Amino acid sequence: MIYFNNVTKKYTDSMSLDNVTISISAGEFVAIVGHSGAGKTTLTKLILAEENPTEGTIFFESTDIHKLSSRDLTNFRRKVGVVFQDFRLLSNKTAYENIAFAMEATGKDDEEIREDIPHVLDLVDLSHRATHFPHQLSGGEKQRLAIARAIITQPELIIADEPTGNLDPVNAHEVINILKKINDLGTTVILTTHNRAIIDSLKKRVITLDNGKVIRDDKDGKYVI
Amino acid sequence: MFWTHTKRIIRSGYRSFVRSGFTSLSSILMMVITLFVITSLIFVKTTLTTALGNIKDKVDVTVYFIPDANEEVITDIKTGLEKLPEVKEVSYTSADEALESFRARHANDYLALQSLDELGDNPLGATLNVKAKDPSQYEGIASYLGNGDALSKGALTIIDKIDYHQNKVVIDRLTAIIAGAERLGFVISLVLVIISIIITFSTIRLIIYMSREEIGVMRLVGAGTRYIQGPFVVSGILVGISASIINLLLFIPISIWLGNKVTDFIGLNLFTYFKDNFFQLFIIMLGSGIILGGISSAFAIARYLKK
Numbered sequence: 001m002i003y004f005n006n007v008t009k010k011y012t013d014s015m016s017l018d019n020v021t022i023s024i025s026a027g028e029f030v031a032i033v034g035h036s037g038a039g040k041t042t043l044t045k046l047i048l049a050e051e052n053p054t055e056g057t058i059f060f061e062s063t064d065i066h067k068l069s070s071r072d073l074t075n076f077r078r079k080v081g082v083v084f085q086d087f088r089l090l091s092n093k094t095a096y097e098n099i100a101f102a103m104e105a106t107g108k109d110d111e112e113i114r115e116d117i118p119h120v121l122d123l124v125d126l127s128h129r130a131t132h133f134p135h136q137l138s139g140g141e142k143q144r145l146a147i148a149r150a151i152i153t154q155p156e157l158i159i160a161d162e163p164t165g166n167l168d169p170v171n172a173h174e175v176i177n178i179l180k181k182i183n184d185l186g187t188t189v190i191l192t193t194h195n196r197a198i199i200d201s202l203k204k205r206v207i208t209l210d211n212g213k214v215i216r217d218d219k220d221g222k223y224v225i
Numbered sequence: 226m227f228w229t230h231t232k233r234i235i236r237s238g239y240r241s242f243v244r245s246g247f248t249s250l251s252s253i254l255m256m257v258i259t260l261f262v263i264t265s266l267i268f269v270k271t272t273l274t275t276a277l278g279n280i281k282d283k284v285d286v287t288v289y290f291i292p293d294a295n296e297e298v299i300t301d302i303k304t305g306l307e308k309l310p311e312v313k314e315v316s317y318t319s320a321d322e323a324l325e326s327f328r329a330r331h332a333n334d335y336l337a338l339q340s341l342d343e344l345g346d347n348p349l350g351a352t353l354n355v356k357a358k359d360p361s362q363y364e365g366i367a368s369y370l371g372n373g374d375a376l377s378k379g380a381l382t383i384i385d386k387i388d389y390h391q392n393k394v395v396i397d398r399l400t401a402i403i404a405g406a407e408r409l410g411f412v413i414s415l416v417l418v419i420i421s422i423i424i425t426f427s428t429i430r431l432i433i434y435m436s437r438e439e440i441g442v443m444r445l446v447g448a449g450t451r452y453i454q455g456p457f458v459v460s461g462i463l464v465g466i467s468a469s470i471i472n473l474l475l476f477i478p479i480s481i482w483l484g485n486k487v488t489d490f491i492g493l494n495l496f497t498y499f500k501d502n503f504f505q506l507f508i509i510m511l512g513s514g515i516i517l518g519g520i521s522s523a524f525a526i527a528r529y530l531k532k
Contacts, residue, residue: 074450
């Protein structure tokens with residue numbers, strides 16, 4: 001599904017990814033681990049085409065992501081759901097409207113929006129918070145809302161960049177459980193984290209990055225650095 | 226789908242405008258200042274035009290004829306003057322009318338009236354009062370009247386004097402003042418309008434700059450350019466509409482006050498002017514507000530939509 005072919009990303013004064021070649025199949029749950037600055041976030045930014053690689057190519061199925069036109073890039077992004085450590089919710093929209101925005105952006109009709117949102121709010125246990133604004137939600141609730149927004153359009157891929165970074169262990173566990181459920185339903189999940197406990201309990205594929213290089217790629221991996 | 230999309234953009238822009246509270250208010254206030262400047266300039270221009278019009282109207286050239294001038298020749302001169310493109314109006318006062326008017330003016334001046342009675346004959350000649358379309362054109366009219374080729378010989382001999390030359394300095398100075406005031410007014414207006422537009426544009430840019438992360442999130446959830454840009458433009462338009470309404474409301478007491486204070490001085494009641502032109506002023510303000518708000522937003526957001 002996703003193929004990194006000898007990808008290097010250099011910034012002016014540092015090397016963030018160094019000749020990375022990995023491939024991720026449809027339906028996989030892949031954890032990308034590493035210390036801060038190892039290149040995890042750069043890797044997700046490259047998949048979302050927020051940044052361009054300095055060298056190498058990145059394919060989503062048979063498409064080179066970085067050769068897409070602006071319109072095709074918008075369409076590509078509709079196939080990907082994103083969850084960030086800092087939630088990145090739309091602050092002047094309610095929880096309901098944050099989710100509706102993602103559906104409206106992908107051209108879903110009003111009836112579909114009215115039917116689907118209560119289900120996804122129920123799935124992330126936020127039905128009672130539908131009319132609240134992000135600043136009225138706790139960290140865990142914000143992250144569950146971000147997940148609801150990411151999955152509402154039934155994307156083929158979910159990228160969760162440090163989704164538990166700002167959460168306490170209970171909320172972190174809840175968020176990971178939701179991601180596992182989504183993966184069980186067939187959606188590919190890429191999770192970046194440096195939370196050892198989460199990785200060890202997941203028992204999924206683990207790619208370990210260090211100084212921009214892939215140093216391990218284990219099928220049923222553990223957090224080993 | 227087009228209508229659903231448009232409806233969503235308008236709804237989203239409206240919600241953002243209402244929920245942004247203080248931010249929307251600050252944009253509205255900046256826009257009110259801009260529209261206030263524009264409206265003030267319209268008022269100043271109208272005042273200036275009216276005042277200058279009144280002054281221009283007071284300037285004229287009078288042609289004095291000798292007392293026994295032939296009336297037919299004077300009528301020919303009048304017809305000739307009326308044919309000149311720079312002449313606005315020519316009025317004829319006969320010798321008898323001039324005498325009557327003199328007597329009326331000096332009704333309480335016994336000595337003047339007695340001297341007139343002692344003279345027996347009417348010592349006053351007929352006059353032609355000439356008004357030009359513009360004060361700068363009096364010189365041309367005066368030279369026409371002094372030109373033997375343009376007028377018949379008989380006509381030249383019956384002209385006693387033309388008071389243009391006596392008034393020349395005043396007319397020239399007035400012409401220069403009017404032209405200068407118009408030029409200066411235009412330049413000041415242009416500068417003020419440009420400054421106000423820049424301030425409004427910068428305020429809207431700053432507000433959109435504060436939303437840049439949200440714009441990034443919208444892009445990442447797959448929102449298209451129009452869908453991201455649309456609500457910001459709608460909010461900008463709503464800022465413009467609100468500001469134009471507030472601005473017009475502000476001008477009601479201002480024009481009443483000015484109407485009471487300066488009507489005699491400028492010869493125009495600004496409140497009456499405001500009332501009579503309310504609809505046009507509202508359209509100008511609304512149009513300026515909508516264009517300023519909408520275009521500023523569209524431009525300001527464009528840089529965040531490149532990728």
